Amino acid sequence: METFDLLMQGFSTAATPLNLLYAFIGVLLGTAVGVLPGIGPAMAVALLLPVTYGLEPTSAFIMFAGIYYGGMYGGSTTSILLNTPGESATVITAIEGHRMAKAGRAAQALATAAIGSFVAGTIGTALLVTFTPMVVDFAVSLGAPSYLAIMVLALLAVTAVLGSSKLRGFASLGLGLAIGLVGLDKVTGQQRLVFGQPLLVDGLDIVVVAVAIFAVGEALWIAAHLRRKPLSTIPVGRPWMGKQDWKRSWKPWLRGTAYGYPFGALPAGGAEVPTFLSYVTEKKLSKHPEEFGHGAIEGVAGPEAANNAAAAGTLTPMLALGLPTNATAAVMLAAFVQYGIQPGPLLFDNEPELVWALIASLFIGNTLLLLINLPLAPVWAKLLQLPRPYLYAGILFFATLGAYAVNLQAFDLVILLVLGLLGFAMRRYGLPVLPLIIGVILGPRAEEQLRKALQLSGGDVSGLWSEPIAVGVYIVAALVLAWPLLAFVLRKTRGPRPETAAADQPAAVPGTDLDAPAGGQNLRPVASPQDEHVDERIKERP
Amino acid sequence: MSVVVGYIPTPEGEAALERAIAEARNRQDRLVVINSSRGDAYVDQRFVQADGAEALARRLEAAGVDHVLLQPLRGHDAADEVLDAAESHGAGLIVIGLRRRTPVGKLIMGSTAQRILLQAECPVLAVKAAAG
Amino acid sequence: MNQLVSRLKGRSELGLAALLGVVGAAVILDGLSLSVPYSQADPVGPKTMPFIVGGLLLVCAVLLAVNVLRGGQGEAESGEDVDLSHPTDWRTVVPLIGAFVLNIVLVDTVGWVISGTLLFWGSAWALGSRRYLRDAIIAVVLALGTFYGFYLGLGISLPAGLLQGVL
Incomplete structure (x- = not known):
């Protein structure tokens, strides 16, 4: 009941005309960047960070929430009309959605995606409201050793589970942790990795790092490999659904939500696995299995719902524990730090107004998205005709502006370029960028907990596992690391079963040896280990 | 000699193509169909995709004219591509489609048709889309 | 080979x-x-x-x-707007970095409006846009707009540089 009151207060904060305006701007921007190739919600939030300095944190986060959910919507539009998924998590949507569009059912595909996203987003956010305070209650009782363990688990999970090459994931994590070390040590005031540069004493600005990696690195990378052959979209009117479509959609929406939320809430659960599970489930349960592969509406409804519910799930550890598990959450966490707000379980106590307004604005944003996007779908498709030079020149322009505006120092732009080139090189050599950014954010906090934990134990290393929960979390972390080995052994002993082989393969993504591009599209909400796979599946179809 | 036509999948483009087929047949000339894109946007609805190109080729086949379909993606404007093809294929006639434009539209976009009309070294036949 | x-x-x-x-x-x-x-x-x-x-x-x-x-290779990141079938196009990337560096060198002296205009125009050129006039207009509008937007909206004064007193 208390939660409900707080939520209502959140609504009253979020529903002021000004904040509604920010929510509106957020969902518009979010949908636009979701639709546009080469720019995702993480980059959009990173680029907006400097612009939002002048805003109240609450307003800024209301806008970010809109961008976050809007990005999901935008992604599904591109994947249905173009067959190139706008977001990695909409890869599955692309399979059936594009088939539907080709068969002249683009309006229905867009409608079931949009309404399904709304349903899943709303239920997902309701689950967020229910579970997050519980997680917080649990988390505030934890001591430093358990915290450290949870952070280590999050770092390991993001690094080892997502992406194809663990080695390259750890390299990326190491770079991120090193970046996080730069500056004054908080406890002793010692300068670390400053190299006599007074401008480095305050550390590397997280905004500059995020903008460099997500915007500059990405823009340079795309510029180096521009797709020269234009695509064409399938013309579409206003999305709508018939009675039969509703009947076939509502169950997949609910089942997709049930898959999506828990996976999103797990560290490194991501949105790909639940979208795929949802697809497989719908195919099995469907009365029209023959339509799958030719444009079955269930194959759009379920995965889209799973995708959006996972987005809501991701916010649970982000808000309750301060643990980001995808790129957008990581950048939003960076924004907390920027505003001087300490993320973690105390966030709910220290900033109740902000948190509950943010959560309320998720509900509002979701509704706005439905209202805006059903009529605007044709307009969004037009956005894809924006000339690329302007898009990428604009990204570089705003990245520069943002990084410069932080301190008005040209030196920050040098760092921006250096880290941007690092981001370019990482994409070139298959180093996923997500572990880096999460390393930058969590590294200093993990160090703090490490020092606290050992301070309590008087320097005795056993202090690290002095709490039962810490022990449990380390065991889970060990399992995560050893998973490929375990999976291998299990597969050997069980032997492959042909009828489930298709389901097993991508579902087993966590930590298996699928040779997908490392962190395919880390820029997008969730790193995508299996992009390439599904892409191949799409291509295989005549 | 050949007939060069700039083709885009719009009513005026279709009208130009129809007329060009007729002209090529009359003149017993080769028909050079240009469908180009600057390729600077993610999506270009005027660029004919693979299945459309196949359909186009079948149509030209059925029309019984000697033809070639070119889809250059060199970052050049459509006008340049048409003029370029006219020169390299020794065009005796260029056929283009025209559409009405608002003054503002002309100002912002420049005019492909105008450039072809002014710079072509052979006669240019400008066709409007059939009314309705 | x-x-x-x-x-x-x-x-x-x-x-x-x-x-x-x-x-x-x-x-x-x-x-x-x-x-x-x-x-x-x-x-x-x-x-x-x-x-x-x-x-x-x-x-x-x-x-x-x-x-x-041992022959291992990181797989280059794919993306919606990325075509990995052709090699890295340095003729786009190098001028792009050039425009960026130019901005770093110039921003404190000539001011954001001029350096930002050059940055956008140069980047658009590097990325293959050849509509010089239209690019220039967009670049100036963006640079001026952000200059005044940051000043009036956020209270951040970007350097006016050479145009000190004009802006």
Whole structure:
């Protein structure tokens, strides 16, 4: 009941005309960047960070929430009309959605995606409201050793589970942790990795790092490999659904939500696995299995719902524990730090107004998205005709502006370029960028907990596992690391079963040896280990 | 000699193509169909995709004219591509489609048709889309 | 030829391993240079984390080098607007970086409006836009708009530079 009151207060904060305006701007921007190739919600939030300095944190986060959910919507539009998924998590949507569009059912595909996203987003956010305070209650009782363990688990999970090459994931994590070390040590005031540069004493600005990696690195990378052959979209009117479509959609929406939320809430659960599970489930349960592969509406409804519910799930550890598990959450966490707000379980106590307004604005944003996007779908498709030079020149322009505006120092732009080139090189050599950014954010906090934990134990290393929960979390972390080995052994002993082989393969993504591009599209909400796979599946179809 | 036509999948483009087929047949000339894109946007609805190109080729086949379909993606404007093809294929006639434009539209976009009309070294036949 | 190309490619990835090694070594050396007396209140000290991170980087550097030498290869990141079928297009990337560097050099002296205009115009040119006038108009509008937007909206005064007094 208390939660409900707080939520209502959140609504009253979020529903002021000004904040509604920010929510509106957020969902518009979010949908636009979701639709546009080469720019995702993480980059959009990173680029907006400097612009939002002048805003109240609450307003800024209301806008970010809109961008976050809007990005999901935008992604599904591109994947249905173009067959190139706008977001990695909409890869599955692309399979059936594009088939539907080709068969002249683009309006229905867009409608079931949009309404399904709304349903899943709303239920997902309701689950967020229910579970997050519980997680917080649990988390505030934890001591430093358990915290450290949870952070280590999050770092390991993001690094080892997502992406194809663990080695390259750890390299990326190491770079991120090193970046996080730069500056004054908080406890002793010692300068670390400053190299006599007074401008480095305050550390590397997280905004500059995020903008460099997500915007500059990405823009340079795309510029180096521009797709020269234009695509064409399938013309579409206003999305709508018939009675039969509703009947076939509502169950997949609910089942997709049930898959999506828990996976999103797990560290490194991501949105790909639940979208795929949802697809497989719908195919099995469907009365029209023959339509799958030719444009079955269930194959759009379920995965889209799973995708959006996972987005809501991701916010649970982000808000309750301060643990980001995808790129957008990581950048939003960076924004907390920027505003001087300490993320973690105390966030709910220290900033109740902000948190509950943010959560309320998720509900509002979701509704706005439905209202805006059903009529605007044709307009969004037009956005894809924006000339690329302007898009990428604009990204570089705003990245520069943002990084410069932080301190008005040209030196920050040098760092921006250096880290941007690092981001370019990482994409070139298959180093996923997500572990880096999460390393930058969590590294200093993990160090703090490490020092606290050992301070309590008087320097005795056993202090690290002095709490039962810490022990449990380390065991889970060990399992995560050893998973490929375990999976291998299990597969050997069980032997492959042909009828489930298709389901097993991508579902087993966590930590298996699928040779997908490392962190395919880390820029997008969730790193995508299996992009390439599904892409191949799409291509295989005549 | 050949007939060069700039083709885009719009009513005026279709009208130009129809007329060009007729002209090529009359003149017993080769028909050079240009469908180009600057390729600077993610999506270009005027660029004919693979299945459309196949359909186009079948149509030209059925029309019984000697033809070639070119889809250059060199970052050049459509006008340049048409003029370029006219020169390299020794065009005796260029056929283009025209559409009405608002003054503002002309100002912002420049005019492909105008450039072809002014710079072509052979006669240019400008066709409007059939009314309705 | 093909073999040479693939060997070169492998070698360039070794550069990344070297970079990891250098960063790792720098982190450890920097950690060693810290001199902190043991303190009961902070038994871990500021050195531990650099050692962990530096160690991680060095191990990654070695493993990556071994992996590359054994023929392992990081898979370049794909994306919606990325076509990996053609090699890195340096003729786009280098001018783009040039425009960026030009802005770094100029921004404090000539001011944001001029350097930002050059940045956008130069980037658009590098990316293949050849509509010079339209690009220039957009660039000026963006630079001026952000200058005034930041000043009026956020209270951040971007440098006016040469146009001091004009703006």
